[in-house]
Amino acid sequence: xxxxxxxxxxxxxxxxxxxxxxxxxxxxxxxxxxxxxxxxxxxxxxxxxxxxxxxxxxxxxxxxxxxxxxxxxxxxxxxxxxxxxxxxxxxxxxxxxxxxxxxxxxxxxxxxxxxxxxxxxxxxxxxxxxxxxxxxxxxxxxxxxxxxxxxxxxxxxxxxxxxxxxxxxxxxxxxxxxxxxxxxxxxxxxxxxxxxxxxxxxxxxxxxxxxxxxxxxxxxxxxxxxxxxxxxxxxxxxxxxxxxxxxxxxxxxxxxx
Numbered sequence: 006x007x008x009x010x011x012x013x014x015x016x017x018x019x020x021x022x023x024x025x026x027x028x029x030x031x032x033x034x035x036x037x038x039x040x041x042x043x044x045x046x047x048x049x050x051x052x053x054x055x056x057x058x059x060x061x062x063x064x065x066x067x068x069x070x071x072x073x074x075x076x077x078x079x080x081x082x083x084x085x086x087x088x089x090x091x092x093x094x095x096x097x098x099x100x101x102x103x104x105x106x107x108x109x110x111x112x113x114x115x116x117x118x119x120x121x122x123x124x125x126x127x128x129x130x131x132x133x134x135x136x137x138x139x140x141x142x143x144x145x146x147x148x149x150x151x152x153x154x155x156x157x158x159x160x161x162x163x164x165x166x167x168x169x170x171x172x173x174x175x176x177x178x179x180x181x182x183x184x185x186x187x188x189x190x191x192x193x194x195x196x197x198x199x200x201x202x203x204x205x206x207x208x209x210x211x212x213x214x215x216x217x218x219x220x221x222x223x224x225x226x227x228x229x230x231x232x233x234x235x236x237x238x239x240x241x242x243x244x245x246x247x248x249x250x251x252x253x254x255x256x257x258x259x260x261x262x
Contacts, residue, residue, distance in 0.1 A: 069211035085192030188235030
């Protein structure tokens with residue numbers, strides 16, 4: 006575990022160093038179209054995966070890429086780690102995320118979020134925030150963008166009971182486009198609330214798209230079933246690999262409150 010600690014420490018130093026360098030290089034994109042800023046974000050994702058592989062022995066595998074529809078889209082992804090909040094950018098032409106408003110107040114980084122049109126919401130505003138989020142999401146998708154949503158609203162540890170919110174179903178309904186479910190096991194390798202990074206194969210699986218126009222309850226049920234069944238399979242295989250690599254599944258990736 007001492008080796009994993011040292012690798013994790015080196016990775017985090019390099020991760021933030023790359024972020025700072027790219028943020029400085031990206032400053033001129035404030036005067037360019039948002040696509041230029043998104044390009045830097047995608048380079049950041051690529052550089053991060055390179056560091057994960059060479060420093061932490063974390064391989065990343067993407068499955069089902071052929072299932073990603075072209076054009077406007079709603080993506081409903083499992084959320085176990087900070088990692089997927091930027092790594093999923095790479096597979097969509099004009100991606101947009103829904104995120105908490107506090108992130109836009111981070112110096113420089115927050116300005117990039119605003120520049121790229123990310124939808125920031127005030128979670129303390131209740132139903133008013135949901136209405137505003139739904140309106141902005143509909144406008145973005147109808148302009149041809151791909152909207153990434155985390156239906157649980159926050160990160161959940163691998164194996165933790167799922168808690169899907171209903172607001173994402175309203176967004177799907179008003180957008181009138183297909184929904185692409187996404188399963189993953191990132192929490193095993195890039196856990197929440199710790200700087201530790203654990204070796205193994207991180208897998209993201211794009212599942213069969215759901216057509217627009219499904220009734221709300223049917224849609225929620227189908228999305229939850231598809232994501233949770235695939236995620237459970239990916240987590241189980243990832244845990245077996247970790248047991249072979251380091252002898253046990255780290256306690257920091259087990260379900261917790």
